[in-house]
Amino acid sequence: MKKVLILSVMVIFSLFAVSSAFAKPAKCPQPRKTKAAPGGIAKKDKTAKADAKNGKLIYTKKAKPMACKMCHGDKGDGGGKLGAALKPAPRNFTCAETMKKVSAGQMFHIIKNGSKGTGMVAHGKTLKDKEIWDVVKYVRSTFMK
Ligand code: HEC
Numbered sequence: 001m002k003k004v005l006i007l008s009v010m011v012i013f014s015l016f017a018v019s020s021a022f023a024k025p026a027k028c029p030q031p032r033k034t035k036a037a038p039g040g041i042a043k044k045d046k047t048a049k050a051d052a053k054n055g056k057l058i059y060t061k062k063a064k065p066m067a068c069k070m071c072h073g074d075k076g077d078g079g080g081k082l083g084a085a086l087k088p089a090p091r092n093f094t095c096a097e098t099m100k101k102v103s104a105g106q107m108f109h110i111i112k113n114g115s116k117g118t119g120m121v122a123h124g125k126t127l128k129d130k131e132i133w134d135v136v137k138y139v140r141s142t143f144m145k
Contacts, residue, residue, distance in 0.1 A: 009065070012082070026078025028095035033088040033118050037109035044105035047137040054131065055138025064126040068135065071119065076143030086119045093143035107136045 036042060059068040066082075071090040073079035078092035093099060111132050114122030123132065 012066070023073070023079050023081050023084055025073070025075070026083060026089040026092035026095075028092055029097040030078070030092050030095050031088065032091070032098060032101075034091070034110055034115040034120065037106045040105075041109045042103050042105045044108065045103070046108075046133045047104050047140065050130070050133040050137040052134065052138045052141050055134035055136070056142070058127065058131060058135045059138055063123060063135070065121065068139075072139075076139060082119075088118055090119065093139050096144070099144050104136050104140060107139065108132055111135065 059072075060074075061067050069080055071078075071080040071082045071086065072093065073083060073090075076093040077095075078090045080090060083090045091098075091102075108129075110120060111127070112122065112124040112129070114120050127135070
């Protein structure tokens with residue numbers, strides 16, 4: 001486990017070095033590699049009681065191994081510093097055409113479990129369910145108006 005962790009940290013740092021100069025918004029409409037969440041999960045929505053302010057803290061600072069904004073960007077447009085180096089590119093939350101298919105429950109599931117074959121890692125071990133709903137609320141209320 002440790003080896004994998006060290007290796008991924010190294011990969012991430014090298015991506016950072018290559019790409020930091022070229023961050024720009026991701027395409028719209030955007031192709032989507034992420035699979036649909038199973039069964040009823042996509043229909044769950046606990047954002048009504050979630051705390052968008054706490055979600056912002058997680059998005060911009062607290063998330064591990066790195067803040068969401070490093071990939072998805074300050075503006076949520078996929079233009080984070082690491083974004084340009086990733087294939088597929090990080091989700092552009094501001095792209096209504098693509099995001100209309102992505103429910104709150106779908107987002108919850110992917111943030112918790114990650115998206116296989118993409119740079120989107122699982123956060124289920126570092127964020128509580130409540131915190132994941134907080135960040136879903138922040139993203140939806142800030143970038144997906
Ligand atoms: C290392 C870069 C990286 C980081 C850090 C990252 N993401 Fe992602 N994210 C991605 C990529 C790449 C995808 C997949 C794009 C695709 O499906 O084509 C993705 C996909 C997603 C999706 C898409 C779900 C869907 O069904 O389309 C959501 C929601 C998301 N990320 C939220 C977050 C949140 C919230 C955080 C912080 C807790 C975060 N991401 C951190 C790179 C990242």
